[in-house]
Structure formats: C-alpha cells, structure tokens
Amino acid sequence: MRPLDELKPDRTIEVLFFDIDDTFTHHGHLRSEALAALERWRALGRQAVAVTGRPAGWCDHFARMWPIDAVIGENGAFWFAYAPVTNTLQRNYLAYPEPGEALQVQINHVKEQVLARHPTAALASDQAYRLYDLAIDFAEDVRPALSLLEAEAIAQTMRSLGMTAKVSSIHVNGWFGTHNKQQACLRWLEQTLGWDERTAQPRCVYVGDSLNDEPMFAKFQLSVGVANIAPFLGLMKSPPAFITRAEASDGFCELVTHLLGEQAAIEP
Ligand SMILES: [Mg+2]
Structure with a gap:
C-alpha cells in the first residue's frame, strides 16, 4: 500500500466509485466539503458513482438530489440514476427476482x-x-x-x-441471489459508458474505508483507502493500493483534490 501522492493524477481517470459510510460521510454526517468535491469532479465532465449497502429508499434520494451520476445500492441489487433531461429516475434492477x-x-x-x-x-x-x-x-x-x-x-x-x-x-x-457490488459496477460501466473491464481499469478509481470494501479493492487496480481503514488492514487479504493521510470525508476530499491536481487549501 502506497501513499496517495504516488498515485499519478491522470486525466484518464474518469470515473470515481465511492463508498458512502465513513468514506464520503464523517462520523455519520454529510459535509458540505464532500459535496463540493463531487461538484468540482463532475464539473470537469467526470463521473461519480456511490456504491453502498444502504437501502433503496435512501438511494432514491441520493440519486435525485446528490451531485452523482448513479448510486449502486443494497450491495449491488440495483443502480438508480437521475436523468435530468427527462426529469425521471431510472431504476435498473440486477437482482432476481423482481422486488415485491x-x-x-x-x-x-x-x-x-x-x-x-x-x-x-x-x-x-x-x-x-x-x-x-x-x-x-x-x-x-x-x-x-x-x-x-x-x-x-x-x-x-x-x-x-x-x-x-x-x-x-x-x-x-x-x-437471495449472487449479485454483488463488483458485478454491479461492471454492469454500470458496460451499459452506461460501453466499457468492458479492461477498458475500464485505468479509467476508474474506487475509494472505501472498511472490510466490506475489500472485494472492490481486489477488483479495481486503482483503489484507495481513507486513513480510517488502518485498524482493518491486518485483517485484509486485498488492501487498497493507496491510502490517504486524512480520515473519512477529509480523506475523500484529499483524493478528489489530488486527482484533479488542485492545490490543497489546508494540509490534512
Ligand atoms: Mg464504509
């Protein structure tokens, strides 16, 4: 695992997949700095996709109101994406059977x-x-x-x-079923951007904080842990490739600032 500074900020990184709890949020709360980081990321035409175990009801809200391109929820059972042109929420269910x-x-x-x-x-x-x-x-x-x-x-x-x-x-x-977050990310990349896994690897980064992010760290070559992942590292077979200096949403902002080649306003 290497410090984030060693991840070359490259314009070819176009998609940011991120965990929500204790990665994007800070001790259970959403911070304006994290939302602003997403807005700056997307203002440059890059994509942001939240990946979470949180429920469909919450994901409906995230997809409609947060500055993101999609949210993958309930551990890969679906993604929701808001289409501003038609003013509709698109729901793509990957799990079987249909909910009901x-x-x-x-x-x-x-x-x-x-x-x-x-x-x-x-x-x-x-x-x-x-x-x-x-x-x-x-x-x-x-x-x-x-x-x-x-x-x-x-x-x-x-x-x-x-x-x-x-x-x-x-x-x-x-x-019930075998759906998972990694499959859902790959399906989203394929259906939304037309990328297969090989095309996607150098263009995507995943950031998370915990043991349940380990399969995503294993899947994505460009994987990042926020600093509060430290207590779990000893339990992981597939740690993230890079680690931030700051914790939780401060680490998330550090990553976006670094990838965009911005000057950090405050040293974390
Ligand atoms: Mg988390």
Whole structure:
C-alpha cells in the first residue's frame, strides 16, 4: 500500500466509485466539503458513482438530489440514476427476482428465524426502506453492540436459510441471489459508458474505508483507502493500493483534490 501522492493524477481517470459510510460521510454526517468535491469532479465532465449497502429508499434520494451520476445500492441489487433531461429516475434492477410481495415473504421468514436465534440483535432501523436486503443491526443502534464474532454467527444463520450474507461495520446484510457490488459496477460501466473491464481499469478509481470494501479493492487496480481503514488492514487479504493521510470525508476530499491536481487549501 502506497501513499496517495504516488498515485499519478491522470486525466484518464474518469470515473470515481465511492463508498458512502465513513468514506464520503464523517462520523455519520454529510459535509458540505464532500459535496463540493463531487461538484468540482463532475464539473470537469467526470463521473461519480456511490456504491453502498444502504437501502433503496435512501438511494432514491441520493440519486435525485446528490451531485452523482448513479448510486449502486443494497450491495449491488440495483443502480438508480437521475436523468435530468427527462426529469425521471431510472431504476435498473440486477437482482432476481423482481422486488415485491413474494420476495418480502421470503425475507420475513429469515428475519423471524434470525431474531429468534439471536435475540440481542435487532432489525436495522432502515429495513423498511429496503427492497432486497435483510439488514440486522449489531452495532448501529443496539446497545450494547454485539461482537464481530456474534455478527458472523448471524451471517451463518442467514446462509443456512439460503441467503448470501456479509458483515459490515454496523449491520449483517443478507440477500437471495449472487449479485454483488463488483458485478454491479461492471454492469454500470458496460451499459452506461460501453466499457468492458479492461477498458475500464485505468479509467476508474474506487475509494472505501472498511472490510466490506475489500472485494472492490481486489477488483479495481486503482483503489484507495481513507486513513480510517488502518485498524482493518491486518485483517485484509486485498488492501487498497493507496491510502490517504486524512480520515473519512477529509480523506475523500484529499483524493478528489489530488486527482484533479488542485492545490490543497489546508494540509490534512
Ligand atoms: Mg464504509
């Protein structure tokens, strides 16, 4: 892993994929500096795509109101993109089956089993806004927070009931099917820009902060961790190629400033 200064700011880098929680946001909050960094990036004709496990309801808002080209949500189940010309929100579902009542019945069945077997965990507070995921809270609002070991046990329960499951820093997410964030990024690149993976690699950068970003660090050659990734590095097989000096949204702004070849206003 190398300092960000060693990543050559190159005009050929045209697409910025970014994680939201603790990468774009700072201790759970959105900062004007981070939004301004996105605006400067896109003002030069470059693309910005948020990649998150957050729910469809939140992604609807992100796609409509943030300065981004698309958001990939619920761990790659879909992307939403706002089309200003037609004033419409485009929804592209990559997961199967279609979202709806039948899928919710299946998800509810797993939810009941998980909460019965792991009574100290709770349903995530954003579950109502999800289409594909079951999100179990182990460290966001539940007190005391559960350990990573307990979170992994919850993931195992989900897997035993037919779901794919992943542990993030706050939730255990489970879903039916094999969709994931990497596939969704590649599909977005192909359908939106007409790029295959080989064309895309030198033109894309991914930035994240945590263990659940590791598959994206492994997928993209130009991958960046914000500085708060440090405690997780020992647990990673595929760390990011570069690391920022600053944490969370300060690190995100540092990356954009660096890639645009701007002079940093304040040393991070
Ligand atoms: Mg994160």
